[in-house]
Amino acid sequence: MGRRTRKDEILQAALACFTEVGVDATTIEMIRDRSGASIGSLYHHFGNREGIIAALYMVGTGQYAELLEQGFAQASSAEACVKLLVTSYIDWVVANPDWARFILHSRSRVEASERGGELREANHEHFSRIYHALAGYREQGQFKDMPDDCLASLIIGPTHDFTRNWLAGRTHTALDDCRELLAQAAWDSVSSRINTSR
Known part of the structure; x- marks a missing residue:
């Protein structure tokens, strides 16, 4: 570092x-x-102070995006890519809980600031990179047929919800203890494979 x-x-x-x-x-x-x-x-x-708030938000979300970029460069399957979206997020939040808490509560404020356009563009680029990383696997039929925004919500939604509760002290289970469970659940929710083990 x-x-x-x-x-x-x-x-x-x-x-x-x-x-x-x-x-x-x-x-x-x-x-x-x-x-x-x-x-x-x-x-x-x-x-000004609002500029500090926006910069802190942008740097934090940028760190998660960088973790994903590094992971996508090494991931070699649809399952690895999906699980990476969950595990990278959890790893960053566990390492930076105060920063994550700040980000979760500051998005609307930054969107309404002078840097709102920059944030929207960064989010667009972030999701474009994710969909690009998954595009080939989707063309191969490895994912259930669904709209892009549904795909993203199914993958990260449960993790995002549990993370909010963990950061607020409303869970009995540590976030990193649920890392593999949430990653597997994300893959199970979007994979076109039929799980015959149940």
Whole structure:
């Protein structure tokens, strides 16, 4: 892992403040004090507090996208690709629970900000890469016939729901303990293969 930049330090300081006192209660001055950066540096890198919020969101979701890209480069089957969508998400959330909690609660805010268009474009590219990775397998008939948006929801929906509950402290089971179960459930829900073991 490379050395942290000043921008990284500011973002991590902002995340710590958001986690401790909430996004709305966090001020630029609090982020400045936590990061050790000057007000000028904060405004230079991010423009304003909303710019910090948007950047923190974009960097976090970008990390998950990078995990997927690396995994897709090595995955050699439809099943591996589908399970990767689940396991990469779980691995990132378990490693970054505060960041994941921030992302889950900040999407509408970022969409309404000056960087909303950038977020929508990033999401479009993200899902395009996923569908591209799965396209060949879909053409081979390895998936049930369904619309693209249904496919995505079936794969990640249950994991997303359990993750929300885990992050909110509403589950008795640890998220990473459900990693393989949720990955298998995702594959079972979209695979065209008939499971004869039941």
